[in-house]
Amino acid sequence: MNDFAELLNDLILSPSRKKKIDLLKIFFCKSNLKDKGWAFCILTNRMDRKFISVKELKELIVENSDEDLFRFSYDYVGDLAETISLLWESNNEKNIKINLHEFMEIFSNFDHKNKLKTKLKYILDRSSENQRYTIIKILTGGLRVGVSNGLIKEALKLSGVREKSEIEEFWHGFKLPCTDLFEWLDGKKLPRYINRKKLFNSFMLANNYNSNEFKSYKIDDYIAEFKWDGIRAQIIFSEDGKIFSRNGEDITNSFCDINTFTKGYFVVDGEIVVKKNNKVLSFNHLQKRIGRKNPSKKLIEDYPIHFIAYDILFYTSVDCRALSLIERKKYLNRFINICKLSNISTSSLIKFSSWDQLQNIKETSLNNHIEGVIIKKKTSLYKKGRVVDGWYKWKRNPFSVDFIIMYAQRGHGKRSSFYSDFTFGCWVDEQFTKLVPVGKAYSGYTNDELKSLDRWVRNNTVERFGPVRSLKPGLVVEVSFDNINYSSRHKSGVALRFPRFSRIRWDKPISQVCSLKYIKDLIN
Amino acid sequence: MRKTNINWLKKKREGLYCVPGNFFIDPVFPVDKALITHAHTDHARPNNKSIFSSKETIELMHLRYGESYCSDFQIAYFDEKIKINDVTVQILPAGHILGSIQFLINYKGYRLLISGDYKRTEDKTCLSYEPVKCDTFITEATFGLPIFNHPNDQSEVKKLIKSIKENENKTHLIGVYALGKCQRLITLLRNHGYDETIYLHGALTKISKFYSKNNIKLGNISNISECSKSEYANKLVLCPPSSLNDKWSQKFKNVVKGYASGWMRIRQRVKQKNIELPLILSDHADWGEILKTVNDVNPNEVLVTHGREEALVNYLTKKNFKSSALNLIGFEDENE
Numbered sequence: 001m002n003d004f005a006e007l008l009n010d011l012i013l014s015p016s017r018k019k020k021i022d023l024l025k026i027f028f029c030k031s032n033l034k035d036k037g038w039a040f041c042i043l044t045n046r047m048d049r050k051f052i053s054v055k056e057l058k059e060l061i062v063e064n065s066d067e068d069l070f071r072f073s074y075d076y077v078g079d080l081a082e083t084i085s086l087l088w089e090s091n092n093e094k095n096i097k098i099n100l101h102e103f104m105e106i107f108s109n110f111d112h113k114n115k116l117k118t119k120l121k122y123i124l125d126r127s128s129e130n131q132r133y134t135i136i137k138i139l140t141g142g143l144r145v146g147v148s149n150g151l152i153k154e155a156l157k158l159s160g161v162r163e164k165s166e167i168e169e170f171w172h173g174f175k176l177p178c179t180d181l182f183e184w185l186d187g188k189k190l191p192r193y194i195n196r197k198k199l200f201n202s203f204m205l206a207n208n209y210n211s212n213e214f215k216s217y218k219i220d221d222y223i224a225e226f227k228w229d230g231i232r233a234q235i236i237f238s239e240d241g242k243i244f245s246r247n248g249e250d251i252t253n254s255f256c257d258i259n260t261f262t263k264g265y266f267v268v269d270g271e272i273v274v275k276k277n278n279k280v281l282s283f284n285h286l287q288k289r290i291g292r293k294n295p296s297k298k299l300i301e302d303y304p305i306h307f308i309a310y311d312i313l314f315y316t317s318v319d320c321r322a323l324s325l326i327e328r329k330k331y332l333n334r335f336i337n338i339c340k341l342s343n344i345s346t347s348s349l350i351k352f353s354s355w356d357q358l359q360n361i362k363e364t365s366l367n368n369h370i371e372g373v374i375i376k377k378k379t380s381l382y383k384k385g386r387v388v389d390g391w392y393k394w395k396r397n398p399f400s401v402d403f404i405i406m407y408a409q410r411g412h413g414k415r416s417s418f419y420s421d422f423t424f425g426c427w428v429d430e431q432f433t434k435l436v437p438v439g440k441a442y443s444g445y446t447n448d449e450l451k452s453l454d455r456w457v458r459n460n461t462v463e464r465f466g467p468v469r470s471l472k473p474g475l476v477v478e479v480s481f482d483n484i485n486y487s488s489r490h491k492s493g494v495a496l497r498f499p500r501f502s503r504i505r506w507d508k509p510i511s512q513v514c515s516l517k518y519i520k521d522l523i524n
Numbered sequence: 525m526r527k528t529n530i531n532w533l534k535k536k537r538e539g540l541y542c543v544p545g546n547f548f549i550d551p552v553f554p555v556d557k558a559l560i561t562h563a564h565t566d567h568a569r570p571n572n573k574s575i576f577s578s579k580e581t582i583e584l585m586h587l588r589y590g591e592s593y594c595s596d597f598q599i600a601y602f603d604e605k606i607k608i609n610d611v612t613v614q615i616l617p618a619g620h621i622l623g624s625i626q627f628l629i630n631y632k633g634y635r636l637l638i639s640g641d642y643k644r645t646e647d648k649t650c651l652s653y654e655p656v657k658c659d660t661f662i663t664e665a666t667f668g669l670p671i672f673n674h675p676n677d678q679s680e681v682k683k684l685i686k687s688i689k690e691n692e693n694k695t696h697l698i699g700v701y702a703l704g705k706c707q708r709l710i711t712l713l714r715n716h717g718y719d720e721t722i723y724l725h726g727a728l729t730k731i732s733k734f735y736s737k738n739n740i741k742l743g744n745i746s747n748i749s750e751c752s753k754s755e756y757a758n759k760l761v762l763c764p765p766s767s768l769n770d771k772w773s774q775k776f777k778n779v780v781k782g783y784a785s786g787w788m789r790i791r792q793r794v795k796q797k798n799i800e801l802p803l804i805l806s807d808h809a810d811w812g813e814i815l816k817t818v819n820d821v822n823p824n825e826v827l828v829t830h831g832r833e834e835a836l837v838n839y840l841t842k843k844n845f846k847s848s849a850l851n852l853i854g855f856e857d858e859n860e
Binding site: 073 | 800
């Protein structure tokens with residue numbers, strides 16, 4: 001446990017990528033097989049569940065410390081694991097000696113919450129601050145220690161005999177506690193349960209469009225298609241079909257109205273949207289379906305799913321990833337023709353003869369649910385991640401509206417000491433007397449602006465509710481957002497898509513901010 | 525300020541004002557008469573007409589602001605009771621930095637103790653804190669949260685020495701406050717047998733020489749400008765925290781950046797400042813030391829200032845102390 005706690009601490013404090021890879025490599029080389037496996041699972045967030053809820057942790061710390069002092073401390077530190085590890089009053093017992101895998105095995109096998117809490121308390125009492133931090137991070141999931149999967153793959157390559165491409169290929173196949181991964185890295189055979197055809201394949205992603213670069217590019221070398229506002233998904237069509245989200249999560253059950261059963265093996269990349277009466281509906285409609293593991297019949301009827309296919313990775317035994325985009329599109333069309341499903345279609349290509357024309361199409365397209373366009377090089381292969389000279393996204397110009405800041409909340413992680421999350425709103429009506437919250441934003445400002453905002457919040461607080469401060473109406477911010485729609489979830493009746501600060505209007509009086517009616521008029 | 529037991533203490537724009545004594549304590553704007561607890565710039569501001577403080581603090585202020593900044597100064601001595609208008613003032617060591625003192629102000633038999641900044645851990649560069657019974661105690665709360673539990677300073681220094689040994693080809697660049705922390709760290713290093721020359725950023729040399737003159741042994745220290753670029757490797761360089769991430773520090777190519785401060789307790793603060801080697805070394809009392817001090821001076825009332833007042837006031841109130849926050853302006857939230 002101690003070695004792993006030290007590894008985490010060192011990873012957090014190491015500024016360079018190289019140093020982090022070194023630290024991981026050293027850890028993977030010197031630790032025993034079981035510890036390595038679990039460490040890998042923890043670092044790549046493969047745990048299938050949280051062992052303990054935030055609520056239960058809070059109960060535990062309040063039993064150990066004073067409730068008010070915990071609240072003040074948590075508000076200050078901004079990280080639950082760190083707050084508890086610092087606040088915990090250990091009773092000076094000797095440090096417990098427990099291996100990482102022993103710890104993980106104990107906590108994986110608890111089904112009785114009270115027993116788990118008692119055991120956790122026992123261990124925390126006998127741990128150092130750094131160990132407590134690590135333990136709580138493990139139990140709540142989501143380490144955020146600045147270690148990307150790419151970095152771990154690099155370290156794995158260096159600590160075994162496998163090539164990076166092999167590691168990439170089977171990355172998603174290994175199961176908890178992943179000891180077999182390390183045996184495989186050392187040269188042993190793949191575990192039997194790994195079936196390559198059931199595995200998620202990494203997505204190809206788009207770079208941001210750069211107009212200067214593109215001026216010199218030949219139109220003929222590229223195709224363009226619409227970027228739909230849905231969720232990116234990868235569907236494996238086979239006898240045991242699967243649907244994966246952008247980060248490889250299995251979402252097959254949520255979208256069971258797509259029939260993934262077929263003879264053969266086809267892997268298709270595309271976008272899931274809600275489509276009704278031949279019209280694609282807004283992202284808000286899709287949200288009703290996201291995260292619902294067993295959607296009811298009614299939900300499926302009300303919000304029918306449609307899959308817009310962009311690309312194909314495997315066509316039976318053909319690995320299309322090694323083919324050019326144009327070749328892949330042919331295979332994709334062939335697949336769509338043979339599968340004959342009404343809720344799957346190919347993404348249509350946009351006809352354009354100049355970049356200016358394409359821009360025009362992008363901005364004036366009447367369909368509200370297009371985020372922009374994607375430009376793809378015809379000769380590009382299907383590769384993982386953002387590939388140079390591959391795909392480019394060119395988003396629509398965002399909406400931009402001035403709002404008034406109403407509430408602020410302290411950020412977490414790197415921004416833990418700053419008020420960085422803001423709720424903004426506008427006037428309820430033309431009387432300009434009452435405000436209504438419209439959205440929340442926590443990006444778009446520079447670090448210096450964040451410091452100024454933080455100072456403003458502290459000087460203009462009216463009331464405090466835990467980590468949230470309600471503020472005197474006085475500061476106007478220009479907020480950009482990609483789209484706007486009606487929403488019954490929000491008090492204002494509207495929902496903004498990806499709102500972020502574009503400018504802080506220190507100069508602008510709040511009386512010049514618009515009313516809700518103006519905002520609603522933007523929808524159409 | 526909420527109602528306190530003392531109606532002869534006022535909060536003014538310039539700072540805390542003692543009515544019957546007609547003086548200010550650590551004023552943020554210039555006043556006629558100022559009592560100064562210690563020479564850090566947020567407590568000892570320039571341009572006061574008349575100053576009352578310890579010998580070292582007055583000399584440090586001369587060093588900072590020039591000989592002519594104030595002509596009327598009065599040195600306070602321990603074991604002396606000075607009458608200032610209608611009050612008597614006594615000083616006691618505060619254990620914060622060289623020359624730091626507390627003021628015990630007696631008005632008609634009521635005793636007010638103003639601690640200034642203080643700590644209870646032993647520090648070879650200054651006199652140790654001396655508690656004294658009082659009726660009202662004004663305490664700082666820079667680290668007034670129970671998450672602050674400063675580790676033993678020995679372990680922190682060992683951490684630094686270990687890192688220097690393990691990274692032979694690297695320069696160790698450690699951020700320290702020019703007055704107090706710098707000299708305390710050097711003294712600790714010397715006590716642990718580190719006897720290499722320690723290199724200082726220009727902003728640290730004047731005050732370090734002052735400490736040497738006051739019989740605090742710092743060993744071989746030298747200005748970094750006297751060291752050629754090729755010699756940087758394996759050197760220990762101290763600099764003000766603000767220089768850690770500025771242009772000056774870019775001349776060191778292969779560095780381990782450290783920072784000696786109580787704030788280094790919190791990982792995310794360490795991350796925010798791009799620090800690889802956090803040294804939790806504070807010249808302020810941590811939570812436990814504050815509570816211990818409150819018990820030692822055993823007041824009827826505790827007034828809290830500088831930092832995280834809320835938590836301390838909340839806790840002390842629960843422990844049946846009359847307690848409130850002073851809410852003085854002008855003290856930067858996170859200075860140490």
